[in-house]
Amino acid sequence: MEQLPKIVAQRLQAVSRAETHPDANLLAAFTEKSLLPLEQTQILEHLAGCAECRELVAHAQPEQVLQQVAGAAAPLPVRRSWFSGAKLRWAALAACVVVVGAAVISRTRFTQNASMARFESAPAVVAETQPLPNRAPTEERKSNTDNESESNHVRLKMSVGTKSDGDEVSAAQELQAADSLSPLRAKQRQTERRSPELAEKNNNAPAVTNGIIMGRTASPPAVPPQSTVTAQPEDAKSTKKEFSADKAMKAPAATNEVAQAQPPPSPPAAAAKSAPVLADRQLQKGESGDLGAFNYNAKDGYLGVGASAGTLAGFRGANPRWQLSAEGKLIKSNDAGKSWQTVPVGDKVVFRALCVTGSELWVGGAQGNLFYSSDAGQQWQQVKPTSAGQTLTADIATIEFKDSKHGKVTTADHQTWTTNDGGHDWEIETR
Amino acid sequence: MTQRPQPVVEISEGIASVTVSLYERSGGAKLGLDQKRFCAVLEEIAAKYLPEGASTFDRQELYSSLKVEDLALAHACAEGSERAWEAFMLRFREKLYDIAGYIAKESSAARELADSLYADLYGTTTREGKRVCKLSSYTGRGSLEGWLRTVLSQEYVNRYRKQKRLVSLDEESEEGEQFAAPEKEETVAVDPRVEAATDDALTALPAEDRFALASYYLDGRTLAEIAKMVGVHESTISRKLDKLAKFLRKQILAGLGRRGMDRRQAQEALDVDVRDLKIAVRTRLAQETRVQTFPDKKAEASTGDGV
Numbered sequence: 073m074e075q076l077p078k079i080v081a082q083r084l085q086a087v088s089r090a091e092t093h094p095d096a097n098l099l100a101a102f103t104e105k106s107l108l109p110l111e112q113t114q115i116l117e118h119l120a121g122c123a124e125c126r127e128l129v130a131h132a133q134p135e136q137v138l139q140q141v142a143g144a145a146a147p148l149p150v151r152r153s154w155f156s157g158a159k160l161r162w163a164a165l166a167a168c169v170v171v172v173g174a175a176v177i178s179r180t181r182f183t184q185n186a187s188m189a190r191f192e193s194a195p196a197v198v199a200e201t202q203p204l205p206n207r208a209p210t211e212e213r214k215s216n217t218d219n220e221s222e223s224n225h226v227r228l229k230m231s232v233g234t235k236s237d238g239d240e241v242s243a244a245q246e247l248q249a250a251d252s253l254s255p256l257r258a259k260q261r262q263t264e265r266r267s268p269e270l271a272e273k274n275n276n277a278p279a280v281t282n283g284i285i286m287g288r289t290a291s292p293p294a295v296p297p298q299s300t301v302t303a304q305p306e307d308a309k310s311t312k313k314e315f316s317a318d319k320a321m322k323a324p325a326a327t328n329e330v331a332q333a334q335p336p337p338s339p340p341a342a343a344a345k346s347a348p349v350l351a352d353r354q355l356q357k358g359e360s361g362d363l364g365a366f367n368y369n370a371k372d373g374y375l376g377v378g379a380s381a382g383t384l385a386g387f388r389g390a391n392p393r394w395q396l397s398a399e400g401k402l403i404k405s406n407d408a409g410k411s412w413q414t415v416p417v418g419d420k421v422v423f424r425a426l427c428v429t430g431s432e433l434w435v436g437g438a439q440g441n442l443f444y445s446s447d448a449g450q451q452w453q454q455v456k457p458t459s460a461g462q463t464l465t466a467d468i469a470t471i472e473f474k475d476s477k478h479g480k481v482t483t484a485d486h487q488t489w490t491t492n493d494g495g496h497d498w499e500i501e502t503r
Numbered sequence: 504m505t506q507r508p509q510p511v512v513e514i515s516e517g518i519a520s521v522t523v524s525l526y527e528r529s530g531g532a533k534l535g536l537d538q539k540r541f542c543a544v545l546e547e548i549a550a551k552y553l554p555e556g557a558s559t560f561d562r563q564e565l566y567s568s569l570k571v572e573d574l575a576l577a578h579a580c581a582e583g584s585e586r587a588w589e590a591f592m593l594r595f596r597e598k599l600y601d602i603a604g605y606i607a608k609e610s611s612a613a614r615e616l617a618d619s620l621y622a623d624l625y626g627t628t629t630r631e632g633k634r635v636c637k638l639s640s641y642t643g644r645g646s647l648e649g650w651l652r653t654v655l656s657q658e659y660v661n662r663y664r665k666q667k668r669l670v671s672l673d674e675e676s677e678e679g680e681q682f683a684a685p686e687k688e689e690t691v692a693v694d695p696r697v698e699a700a701t702d703d704a705l706t707a708l709p710a711e712d713r714f715a716l717a718s719y720y721l722d723g724r725t726l727a728e729i730a731k732m733v734g735v736h737e738s739t740i741s742r743k744l745d746k747l748a749k750f751l752r753k754q755i756l757a758g759l760g761r762r763g764m765d766r767r768q769a770q771e772a773l774d775v776d777v778r779d780l781k782i783a784v785r786t787r788l789a790q791e792t793r794v795q796t797f798p799d800k801k802a803e804a805s806t807g808d809g810v
Contacts, residue, residue: 076748077755077773079693081720083701084713096653100645103653105734106568107644113710120713124660126722131606131656132649133731 085123093125094118103132183430392448394433396423402435404449417443417452427471427479434495436468436481444495457481457489457498464489464498521563529575535584536575544578545569548642574643581626581639595651602652606659616662620655697772700758704751712747719744 094102094115101107102115119126393405395412400422403412417423423437431448442455442464457464466483473479481489488501526532526541548569549562579587599620603613626636641650705713711733718724718732719740726744730737752773759769 076716076720077701077752079697079701079773080705080716080751080755082693083698083705084717085721095640096650096657097640097642097644100649100653102645103732104645104649108568116710116714120710120717123717123722126714126718127660128653128656129732130718130722130724130728131659132653133728134649134652 093122099125099128099132103129103134186430391431394426394428394449396426396435400424400437402426402449415449418454425468425471425481427473429473429476432473432476434471434473434479434481436471438467440464440466440468440483442468442471442481455495457491457495457500459489459498459500462500464500517559518562518566521566525566525569525571526575529571531575531579534575534579534587534590536579536582536587540578540582541575544574551642552644569643570646571643573647574641577638577641577643577647580624581636595648598648599651599655602655603659606656616655616659620651620658623658694772696759696762696764697755700755700762701751703758704754707754708747708751712743715740715743716747 098107098111098115102112102119105112107115119129393409395403395405397403397412397414402415402417402423404415405412417435418437418441421437421439421441421443423435423441425434425436427434431446433445433449434442436442440456440463442457443452444455445452464481464483464487466485466487468481469484470482471479472481477494478492479490479495483489486502489498490501491498522542522545523538525545526538529536529541531538531541545566549557549565553561553565576587576590580591599617600613603617603620604610605613607613607616620637623637626634628635637654641647645653708716715729715733718729719726724732726737726740730740733740755773756766756769759772760766764772
């Protein structure tokens with residue numbers, strides 16, 4: 073505390089010697105802070121110069137009385153703990169920060185691990201369970217080509233743009249080694265460099281890459297429109313090819329063997345089903361040399377069996393982004409919002425609410441249409457909340473899920489549907 | 504704060520309805536206080552605290568700020584209502600002893616203090632043939648408990664001051680100071696320019712700041728006590744006092760500069776206080792005399808031993 077000059081204390085004492093004092097009523101009201109502002113100032117003015125009234129006011133403090141009474145009951149002086157007051161408050165604050173920080177970190181890690189596991193296992197499940205829509209073969213081929221083109225494009229970008237410098241160098245070295253072993257491949261690569269579009273087309277044509285794709289191209293399967301699923305094994309192999317071209321070139325017989333073992337996938341479902349099986353078989357061929365490439369990718373944590381290049385790109389960069397378009401369609405972006413693609417969920421349903429928790433998605437819209445995906449949008453199922461004989465038919469306004477179990481759906485007519493078991497059972501609350 | 508002669512105020516219709524509702528709220532009827540007396544009390548309060556010719560709005564505002572339940576209880580007691588006294592004793596008997604215990608810091612003195620206040624509250628004294636009850640001076644501005652606490656503090660301070668003047672001769676003789684004359688405070692000549700500059704700086708401060716300064720530096724109150732009195736946090740008072748001390752020093756130096764002192768002179772005038780020198784000399788002298796007494800005693804003792 074700054075030292076006050078003695079002359080100030082002396083003059084303070086001599087400033088005012090009031091003759092009249094405020095009565096007990098005003099002093100009591102001052103103590104209780106119940107005076108009008110003007111009166112409060114007047115009393116303060118008097119107190120500043122009157123030691124007697126200051127003493128009265130000091131004695132008349134109600135809190136002090138209570139403290140003293142408590143002290144009289146326990147005459148021993150109460151020693152303040154070192155862990156009290158401001159220290160306790162700061163310690164509590166620090167503890168809160170630590171707890172919140174730990175929770176956020178663990179939550180982030182858990183979400184990453186969960187989505188990693190889902191991405192690794194999702195395509196196989198989808199290929200086995202998802203019904204494939206009927207489409208004309210030409211349309212399917214076109215869709216397949218487009219999607220393969222897109223996935224190859226993403227794959228190319230990934231191989232150059234998202235790898236670390238060391239990986240780029242090693243990939244270039246691998247390519248050079250592959251070129252030296254195969255003049256045909258080197259020539260093709262030169263052509264690709266001259267004309268990127270042509271190169272992309274060539275990449276899209278599976279016949280160029282390896283024997284497996286060649287076999288499949290010979291009898292082109294009907295590919296479902298969500299070609300990211302069916303193209304995944306091919307993409308995986310292509311990606312593998314990019315990173316370990318020399319090993320792949322060293323073992324063409326092995327891959328051709330796999331291609332021959334694959335049954336001709338004439339029905340679309342069979343084609344979809346065959347893709348992960350093929351990838352599985354390839355993964356099991358550890359002695360063929362291809363497994364090295366798979367292991368390399370698996371070690372990096374972004375390549376699971378059957379994972380598509382597009383999925384990989386999204387996975388390595390960031391999770392796919394989800395939005396509702398102005399027309400009420402569910403759209404998805406795998407390239408951090410640069411391009412968006414419509415996800416076909418619920419025909420002609422206008423969606424107005426979307427909730428994404430990790431890899432689980434809830435999307436709802438007009439007339440109580442509510443859809444759920446547990447695998448980052450690969451597979452969708454419609455949910456019809458019912459409670460006490462009442463079904464959700466009103467327009468869904470908001471969807472809020474704080475975790476996979478607990479969520480809330482509100483409707484335009486102020487109904488609130490809540491679930492505590494991930495959407496199996498619902499409870500309705502009407503405001 | 505001066506009491507004015509009570510003006511006769513005609514009660515307008517608006518005020519009348521307010522007083523009726525206040526009377527109902529106060530529960531005066533249950534305590535044996537009639538409405539007429541209650542209105543008269545309100546009139547007395549308005550005459551005491553409002554300026555002459557105050558508007559109806561001011562009066563309504565004042566009335567609405569009153570603690571009417573406590574007011575009715577106090578004035579019903581003053582009127583001698585048994586029911587009111589029962590209610591009063593039930594609410595405040597133990598509390599008064601507790602408050603007295605806090606103020607007097609000693610149980611017998613506290614009981615004596617509380618009992619004397621009870622006597623005043625009950626009205627054992629008479630003036631002009633009428634019983635004077637202290638409760639009739641309660642105006643309801645603060646709570647009745649706060650008023651009782653303040654009255655008790657006032658009583659204690661008055662008693663303490665009276666007793667302080669009366670010092671037992673036995674005690675004085677025990678201390679070896681028979682009929683000692685009170686020590687005169689030496690007047691120290693201070694440069695009038697310093698006094699004037701200090702007064703200017705202090706006058707410019709708001710009342711609350713001067714109150715805080717006086718409470719801390721003159722009365723020796725703790726920061727917590729001052730904070731409770733003003734109604735702010737302890738740390739706020741600490742910061743305020745620190746700032747005020749710096750501000751005052753700066754203002755006084757500036758004032759001394761305006762009064763013809765250069766900066767060095769002003770600094771010296773403020774820092775080198777003659778009272779500090781005096782205290783140092785006094786302390787030194789006291790030490791020297793104490794040191795002198797022991798060799799004499801030792802010398803006597805050694806002489807005695809030698810014999």
